[in-house]
Amino acid sequence: MTVSLIAAQLFSGLTTAMFLFLIASGLSLVFGIMRVLNFAHGSFYMVGAYIAWQVVTWLHPTGGAFWIAALASGVGVAILGGVVERLLLRHLYGQEELYQLLFTYALVLILGDTAKFIWGTDQLSVQGPPVLSGGLHLLGTILPYYNLFIIVVGPAIAIGVGLMLSRSSAGRLLRAAAYDREMLGALGANVGLLYTGMFVASSFLAGLAGALITPIVSVVPGMDVEVIVQAFIVVVIGGLGSFWGTFWGAMIYGLTLSFGILVFPEFSLFSVYALMAVVLIVRPWGLFGRPIR
């Protein structure tokens, strides 16, 4: 094993990790506060990727307009999330988990087919922003500037949301809601609005992540189902509902996967699921979470 190989795996692991962190952070927020495990989060991410492709194609068929597209994806998916929460999901709060799980799964089915209907089944690709083309020569390998950008943006968003959650009064209310929904209602906070806001924010993160991944992987049907299980693993490892836990969960996942391929090429896939199971068995609340009650 050479230094350059290790560096290459490290960079690819970090990129995967930060992507997953972007995606999983929204999933974790919604679970931590609303206690809803959202299977459709991966679908939101996929829709974000398609919107990015669409906007880029409309504005600049030859490339460019990437940043506008990314923003449009985030906003578009946020609106979608808001509509879903207001019209449907809110009626299922307080119901059995089974109904919530199946509801979000129904969204997976519907959004997956809707995307197929609109955008077909071909692989679509989006050119990254020209500013970030090229790469950095580092430790005998090349780290594309775009990947470097992702590696930086991931933690930046983490710190942003983390601060928002710990400092703002809305954030404090949300954390209180995670422990006791009724208590929050008694405090007089508008829980319904808070939840909608939460779901919209989470959808925004998913849409943004979907847009940001388009320069690296092509947009295809099925990317929703593939990513959601990975995001589940990340939030479980870090601790369902724990924001920083999700960050470290993503790091562990990304690095286990990229280095696992070096050591046991056949079983790297196996190892991440095994990791998830072990965490659930030993510390169901995650490596970085705290047990509730």
Next chain:
Amino acid sequence: MLEIQGLRKTFAGFVAVNDVSLTIEARQIVAVIGPNGAGKSTFFNLITGHLRPDTGRVVLDGHDVTGLPPHRICRLGMGRSFQLTNIFPRLTVLQNVQAGLLAHRGRGRDFWSRSETMFRDDAEALLQSIGLAAVADVIAGTLAYGNQKQLELGIALASDPRVLLLDEPTAGMSAGETHETISLLQRIAEERGLTLLFTEHDMAVVFRIAQKIAVLYQGRKLAEGPPAEVRVNPEVRRVYLGEHA
């Protein structure tokens, strides 16, 4: 019959139950009273195995049951009812009681018999004795609140306990229902030779049936003794009159 020695439980630094001891003789009816937050429910949960005490022992009829899981303690002869009604809401009233009988008589591991007719007579007799025979086939969750409380007692009795712990058996009941429930409890305790330990906020009830009263205050046992003695205890009066006057 039931020997509680030096129970103590803290939650994140807060001492909920602080070194409480209590001895209960067979067939005695004992009440645990105290203002809200005195630690009554925690005290009960420590005895029945829902919580594990930090220190102290619970001895049931010579068996040390400290820290055993609830199902083991139940099988050793302790029954309980809960402050919030705790029945099987989607089963019928009869099935609720029958489930208790099946579990108690060790038939739960029977995969092959038909359960519907099993111990039906016993279940109906039990319902008769708690006054629910007329609603045997009603889905338990649809019963009126008072009846659900009675049913909970029925479920507890199905395991044929020698000691019965009742957490606020008349909470939320009307005066009439309270009176009925208390008479029922007294009669059943008499018939079955039960030892009763209960918490109660209604002092009229407490002084009517308890033979011994223990007063909890801020996790500690403030006083213990026959009703007449507790009634005149100055400390108890201070705590209670301060609360309720």
Next chain:
Amino acid sequence: MSMPITNSLARPAVPAIRRVPWTLLIFLLLAPLAWIGSRYSIFLVTEITIDALFAISLNLLLGTTGLVSFGHVAYFGVGAYVCGILMKTYGVSFAIAFPAAGLGAALAALVFGYFCVRLTKIYFAMLTLAFSQIIWAICFKWNAVTGGDQGIADVPFPDMQWMDSIPGISGLSANARFYLLALTLVAVAIAVIGMITRSPFGRMLTAIRDNRERAAFIGLNVRAYELAVFVVAGGFAGLSGALYGIFTRGVFPDYVFWPKSAEVMIMAILGGMGFFWGPAVGALVLVWLNQEITNYTEYWPFVLGTMLLVLLFALPGGVLGGLAGLYGTLRRRMGRRDA
């Protein structure tokens, strides 16, 4: 709340509708299809039959015990792979491979379930999902044994020559014979699950579903019961998986992929989790609709998703729950007219 007027002694010990031997009746109703059914209808009903067993096995957890397993497909998959590998790779006969599939799945359920029952609610669901994905990853990557992403193709039909000795069967095609074989095995399996559901053990499971805390305080070791039913349900899922692998003449990693867990859940809730036969009705509706709709459009998942939404918001009791509600309303109206 209405008080029943009848004296409790006048009630029959077991209501009439529960004394009907439904499994036998349905078996007798479906068996003639082997002779009179078209190739297509036999194909369809075979699939429904096998899926019905899978869904009913899941409902032992979901509807009877209140355990939301999002990884039931793992045991279906283990059964399919064990049976497929034994029959294809090792040439073992069906008579051995089939029970081995059930035992293998039950064993997997015992190992995984041991950990799962320590958790509750969403954590239970997540751990079952994690374990099923572990099985999937193994099936997907362990080329030497499972054939990797190619799976195991050409799983042979069981030897059904012996059926010639049964009068009337000698003229039947292999597909029709397999249909009869599958129908018989599934009927027996469902009858056994029915017995378990009605047994005292089954009553304890419903008690746990209704109220875990109270169940512990009638003296039940709740986790032990949950583990027991997890193993039983896993075993029967394994049997259905074994039949499915033979039915589709191959075993593929997709059989263990998590969306299939969701699919079988949808079957259960579509038919009605609160009814023993609910999941079977769900399997019937789902498989049949799937066949019909895919004739017209490739957007079956969209239809399924929409159907699921309607179910969750308008008909949470499923098809049978809706029918029971309708029956109740009708009877009350009739009763009022009589009075």
